[in-house]
Amino acid sequence: MSLLIAWRNVIRDWRRALATILIIAVGQAALLVGGGFVLTAYDSLQEIAKRTQGQVMVVARDALAVGGVDQRLTLTAWQTISDALWSDPRVVRVLPRAEFEGLIRHGALTATFSGTGVDAQNEFKVYGPFLNIPQGELLTPWLSPNDMAEVMLGEQLAQTLQATIGDVLTLHTFRTDGSAVQLPVKLVGLFKTGTPELDDHTLTVTLDSVQNLLGHDRISVLSVYLDLDVNIDEFQQQLQQQLGEQARVITWLRGADVYLGVKALYDRIFSVAGLIIIVVVFLAISNTVALAVYQRRDEIATLGALGAAPLTVCRQFLLEALLLGVIAVGAGLMLGYGVASAINFAELWMPPPPGRSVGYPLYISVSWVHYLAIAAGLLLVTALAALVSVRQATRVNIARALS
Amino acid sequence: MPRLELHAIRKAYGAGDARVEALREVSFVIDDAEFVAIQGPSGSGKSSLLSICGLLDVADSGDYRFEGRSMSGLNDAERCLLRREQIGFIFQRHQLIPAMTVYENIAYPLQLQGESRRSIKPRVTTMLEQVGLAHRQAHLPHQLSGGERQRVGIARALIKAPRLVIADEPSASLDHTHAHACLQLMRELNQQHGASFLIASHDRFVMDHCDRVLQLADGRLAGDAA
Numbered sequence: 001m002s003l004l005i006a007w008r009n010v011i012r013d014w015r016r017a018l019a020t021i022l023i024i025a026v027g028q029a030a031l032l033v034g035g036g037f038v039l040t041a042y043d044s045l046q047e048i049a050k051r052t053q054g055q056v057m058v059v060a061r062d063a064l065a066v067g068g069v070d071q072r073l074t075l076t077a078w079q080t081i082s083d084a085l086w087s088d089p090r091v092v093r094v095l096p097r098a099e100f101e102g103l104i105r106h107g108a109l110t111a112t113f114s115g116t117g118v119d120a121q122n123e124f125k126v127y128g129p130f131l132n133i134p135q136g137e138l139l140t141p142w143l144s145p146n147d148m149a150e151v152m153l154g155e156q157l158a159q160t161l162q163a164t165i166g167d168v169l170t171l172h173t174f175r176t177d178g179s180a181v182q183l184p185v186k187l188v189g190l191f192k193t194g195t196p197e198l199d200d201h202t203l204t205v206t207l208d209s210v211q212n213l214l215g216h217d218r219i220s221v222l223s224v225y226l227d228l229d230v231n232i233d234e235f236q237q238q239l240q241q242q243l244g245e246q247a248r249v250i251t252w253l254r255g256a257d258v259y260l261g262v263k264a265l266y267d268r269i270f271s272v273a274g275l276i277i278i279v280v281v282f283l284a285i286s287n288t289v290a291l292a293v294y295q296r297r298d299e300i301a302t303l304g305a306l307g308a309a310p311l312t313v314c315r316q317f318l319l320e321a322l323l324l325g326v327i328a329v330g331a332g333l334m335l336g337y338g339v340a341s342a343i344n345f346a347e348l349w350m351p352p353p354p355g356r357s358v359g360y361p362l363y364i365s366v367s368w369v370h371y372l373a374i375a376a377g378l379l380l381v382t383a384l385a386a387l388v389s390v391r392q393a394t395r396v397n398i399a400r401a402l403s
Numbered sequence: 404m405p406r407l408e409l410h411a412i413r414k415a416y417g418a419g420d421a422r423v424e425a426l427r428e429v430s431f432v433i434d435d436a437e438f439v440a441i442q443g444p445s446g447s448g449k450s451s452l453l454s455i456c457g458l459l460d461v462a463d464s465g466d467y468r469f470e471g472r473s474m475s476g477l478n479d480a481e482r483c484l485l486r487r488e489q490i491g492f493i494f495q496r497h498q499l500i501p502a503m504t505v506y507e508n509i510a511y512p513l514q515l516q517g518e519s520r521r522s523i524k525p526r527v528t529t530m531l532e533q534v535g536l537a538h539r540q541a542h543l544p545h546q547l548s549g550g551e552r553q554r555v556g557i558a559r560a561l562i563k564a565p566r567l568v569i570a571d572e573p574s575a576s577l578d579h580t581h582a583h584a585c586l587q588l589m590r591e592l593n594q595q596h597g598a599s600f601l602i603a604s605h606d607r608f609v610m611d612h613c614d615r616v617l618q619l620a621d622g623r624l625a626g627d628a629a
Binding site: 309 | 459484492543
């Protein structure tokens with residue numbers, strides 16, 4: 001019966017109730033949509049990081065530097081590790097990568113580059129939708145000894161060198177003994193990472209080309225791609241135990257600087273926005289309850305005169321605030337879901353973020369865990385705000401209020 | 404044992420120059436089932452006296468005994484419990500709870516006493532019939548006339564069979580016909596339940612129907628006539 005009476009009290013002043021419900025619902029919807037956007041961004045960046053570097057990476061024991069993976073060519077005897085990993089049923093793919101640097105020349109034009117030697121047969125299978133080849137084709141997996149080595153250039157680097165598909169360029173670098181070496185390569189394709197700062201100096205060649213150029217078979221990292229249901233941390237620990245001192249095994253998170261940076265930034269932004277919304281909800285509810293208590297002083301006094309304990313009176317006001325909160329949170333869930341669905345249905349695109357040259361589809365993640373957590377949090381805020389304001393009901397002077 | 408005994412009750416409000424002596428050395432006794440009116444001009448201390456007798460307020464000095472027990476020194480919770488169990492209130496503006504139906508308003512004092520729904524229902528139904536509002540039990544207060552509201556207020560005050568009923572100008576907001584009907588009802592219920600009534604009123608008609616009339620003037624008891 002208390003709930004029915006609470007409902008009647010809520011609708012008695014329906015305008016104020018509606019205003020409070022709208023404030024909470026809109027605030028909640030903002031949290032849900034904003035949170036959904038952030039979750040999508042986290043998922044995308046995680047996916048990019050995992051696809052580009054693997055869920056687990058094997059590097060040389062001494063290759064770790066503070067803040068990320070030092071890409072020096074220090075991993076030896078990697079073929080044995082790779083063979084063992086390929087035989088593990090949890091492993092989908094094992095990709096060796098050799099990072100190297102130098103100069104690239106096309107006719108009279110020269111530029112610095114940061115290159116990667118890859119297993120051309122498998123490398124490009126892991127990128128999925130993130131592989132963007134605006135011109136040309138991928139590296140040929142199997143070249144005969146008489147064929148010229150191939151190269152793929154970042155789009156901007158190709159522009160800098162005025163190189164087109166089919167042109168022959170020359171890679172210049174130094175071996176560890178200090179001797180200068182060079183390798184003629186044929187441009188077979190251009191790639192676009194979406195980050196101009198990368199596309200203006202990166203290139204990709206086959207691992208064989210790098211090893212021929214540098215005169216050794218060491219690599220920088222062995223990227224391991226796992227089945228989606230494999231526990232990454234568990235796999236990493238097991239592999240580390242197997243390899244012992246032979247190499248260091250790290251997870252994708254260790255090298256995901258972009259993901260970690262963006263996550264830290266979004267976490268801060270979302271925390272501040274969430275805090276503001278929580279404060280607004282708190283003030284809306286406490287104001288509504290305080291007004292109700294003020295306007296219903298004679299009712300409170302009557303209840304007191306009839307023998308209702310202050311706690312009983314407060315409980316009734318709390319129930320009303322919680323009922324208001326439940327209605328508002330329900331409305332907020334529907335509103336948030338509706339807005340998220342409408343945005344996803346509209347297939348909108350976001351403009352390129354700073355440092356990127358391509359936009360991305362705007363997708364709002366709908367996670368019921370996220371939805372329920374926010375709903376529960378707002379109900380808690382509602383209860384706390386009501387508790388703060390409802391204390392005034394215990395201070396009503398019965399005799400004065402009734403006189 | 405008298406139901407109420409007041410000895411030298413004093414009550415003042417404010418301080419310094421703004422201090423107002425609402426009650427000065429007021430003493431009287433009310434017996435079981437007595438139907439007593441308090442008369443006096445505005446500001447004579449009627450409301451203060453009712454508040455103290457109804458345990459809504461406390462006297463500054465003097466002794467107030469309810470059924471022989473001193474009310475001095477009771478804390479808020481103890482006064483609240485006594486109001487819940489022993490005292491009924493009839494207010495000038497009926498003071499019904501707007502969100503409760505007629506039935507719920509009358510049943511509320513029994514709910515506060517922890518009575519079960521099963522035991523409440525027949526009592527409320529009987530009371531509704533006594534006050535002639537059985538057909539209005541599902542209505543909300545704003546759907547009732549002034550007379551009906553006051554009858555609900557009377558029913559709410561008496562449903563728990565209190566020892567004392569405090570009524571503050573119960574007929575002030577009613578026309579003569581409704582005022583007469585309400586007073587008749589209060590008198591009937593007084594005789595049936597044996598509750599003592601303390602009624603503040605300016606109404607000559609009310610005073611004519613009371614066993615005694617206490618006259619208050621300037622915070623003092625100026626007369627006590629049967």
